[in-house]
Amino acid sequence: MPGTTETAGQDTYDVIVLGAGPTGENVADRAHALGLSAVIVESELVGGECSYWACMPSKALLRPVTARADARRVPGLHQAASAPLDTKAVLAHRDAFTSHWKDDGQVQWLDSAGIDFVRGKARLDGPRRVVVATGADERVLTARHAVAVCTGSRALLPDLPGLTAARPWTSREATSAQSVPPRLVVVGGGVVGVEMATAWRALGSAVTLLVRGGGLLPKMEPFAGELVAEALTEAGAAVRTGVSVTAVRREMPNGPATVVLDGGEQIVADEVLFATGRAPRTDDVGLETVGLEPGTWLEVDDTCRVRGVADGWLYGVGDVNHRALLTHQGKYQARIAGAAIAARAQGTTDLDTGRWGAHAATADTAAVPQVVFTDPEVASVGLTAAEAEHAGHRTRVVDHDLGNVAGAGLYADGYRGRARMIVDQDREVLLGVTFVGPAVGELLHSATVAVAGEVPLDRLWHAVPAYPTISEVWLRLLETYRG
Template sequence: MTETTTPEPTTSEPTTLTVDVVVLGAGAVGENVADRAGRTGLSVAIVEEHLVGGECSYWACMPSKALLRPGAVLAQARAVAGAAGAVTGGVDVAATLASRDAIVHGWDDDSQVEWLDGVGIRLVRGRGRLAGPRRVAVTADDGAPVVLEARHAVVVATGSTPVLPDVPGLGDVEAWTSREATAVRDVPASLAIVGGGVVATEMATAFADLGARVTLLVRGDRLLPAFEPFAGEAVAASLAAMGVDVRLGARLARAARTDAGGAHLELADGAALDVERLLVATGRRPQTGDLGLETVGLEPGAPLAVDDAGCVSAVDGGWLWAAGDVTGRTNTTHQGKYDARVTGDAVAARFGPRAGDGPVDADGDDGWSPLRALADHAAMPQVVFTRPEVAAVGLTEDAARAAGLHVRAVDVPFSSVGGTTVFGTGPHDDGGAARIVVDEARRVIVGATFVGPEVAELLHAATIAVVGQVPLGRLWHAVPAYPTRSEIWLRLLEAYGL
């Protein structure tokens, strides 16, 4: 199908573009939706107000890992006899920031725009809002109005936005969010971070490496509350060893701008501190506040509830879809991209040139379908790039029990495998630990957590075991190579009783 455009507008008359599918948001999720929907011949337009590639490419996943990587490499080198003596000094701040700049392409999206052009996706620059069923109004960068009319579907992939707590004076101190932290130009001498989750712990690690004096203010009683408790405990101990002041149970009560332009912080327990910069990392919410949802009968600001294919259930006609953070189902780039692939394929199957050739949602023999995002329910993987790293997939022990499963948690230290001895451990590193959570009724793994240096690369094996529901008796025959740290799988199954 081909796109159609009206003649050039006169004065304030909007340009109208009619395509098969309109995607709101050209981050990693929106790009994947557009690509998958367009592969079978549907014409697709994608709307983006900022940079094509979105948060992950420029202000989250990629730049944050660029800031974290040098410190991790130095720490691991120091843990290996024969290499430790060659390590002098700490992280080269200027080189680290230059590497970050290169990884984000200097916050220039030309290469991503070229990719859109190469796959035939029409980019419309500007701010887009729903203006009724299958209709998107865009205010272009130059102020000109553009109306996009979708023959079949509109997909919302606008991501999420940081949540700032309601603290008196917080608006006066020019608090950072993750965007300012990952785009830092001048490393502050002192930094307070409010939060205890992934962004807070990763940025505490990165800025400690970069030479800042870091204070971590955690309202709860542990770090990384969404993970197994031993993960947060290990990260807290490591941060303290790095010189980070980790304060659990610390609630920010008031903030004020100092004469020097920094932040004066008062805590609920009466303590106070002055810092050069304040980073607030207290979570994110779906970015739906100004999308025109009210024009199609939905509540602005709320997540877009979708079915497993990504269709917004509350809107009649099956034309409105959504994927990624905006749905409230996921909060990682990789899981959002997975949802995007499912949603894009489902849109193509329902509305594409070959629609009607077969069942849109055909399940395999095991009940899994490529057109349903079933992994969102109990098989989402996540990595926290702290030191030690935390890698987890599926359910924690507590979450599994809350879901009504009869489970057994099996814990094994990485020191039990020969690969750890070769890999090396540092003065504040015992090699880490691993846990699997086993559904005793089915004798399959429903969750796994690894804590230790570079355990991110061990995660996919666990993800396959969880998604594939591999019986432990079969998993026993997957022989790990020696001497590698993946031998932890043998030790876990032995500890279980095999």
């Protein structure tokens, strides 16, 4: 639970940041490093969703799963890796990475960085004014230059009969549970759904994954969802597509839950995880006091300044602007926004220059990298083939079987995977890249550099991959393209 540490400080700052997740921390840190005073307000844990209920705990749960899977594919280790996971050790590992849901270390970092901190519930109260409820008291903060809303997003639950009373899991409960549910139903085939199905199945749950659409990971290349579904099925999970949940009920507080499907079928489980989307945490931050609609995504320009607010003092950074709901993209936006706030405060009107380059976010729309930490991993950046076609590009899709790369065969017996690059044939640069296979997440940054940097294919020929590594797939993709 949160501590009570806060900075008394002054009540007027150059920048006020609402939300102390990675995005808010980076806005404040960059603005402060560039000479502005900053304060962060947070009602929960400093470090935010990523540190305690998303990126860190989920990957801590998944790493033992993928490590064991890799070991099972290596001669000499197969037998040693055949035992079940040590559940107690895995959960303890997860708890350590969340600092046992205590934020003392993060609060100390704010202090060391020279950023003031107020623990409480913050609401806008007109231009540049923030009221913070700190227990029974209130504190009023005023910003000279900017207020940045960095409150993130929350799990979006559908309006289904009985759902609230059934107390479903969201991503928070799925990543922080202290015991393994014998039976788990996961509703939703996106990133959270497939990652948590992978983790809890490996820890011993009988997992049923229910997907309304036709496949998993619908925002990625179709083969990514197909390979993940195949692996989940081989691991013993039941993957069902084309089904919808119409109701959920739990008759007794500690009893099982019943999931009712659109055809009338009923599935009984000990826990039900709904991973069906995200909503902005803007419903209770006082948007109505500055002419905006509560509970909506914030529309921003490329410096993350909110559109439609007079004098341009309000910023929406990270998940709240719906540009790219990923921690690393929120931190990227935060660095842009913090620098832009400082530049404007110091009278700079040309935001195309600066110590860190142009103060404008572009990589959160054109070259967004993402890794899905399932077994196999999925790593992608840029456009899918369908997105590139829809955008009107003249493209060529180049595929290669990762299992046919020498380094992959050495990495694991029976390595299964696939690589795809989308080439803009008019400019001969990459629009998107997707890898699926064990350990492909570490290939992604090279693809991100190629896409974000619009590196001509003629130059990529001279980026020689080391042999024998899985990265040799780059050579094979280029050879396939050249014919």
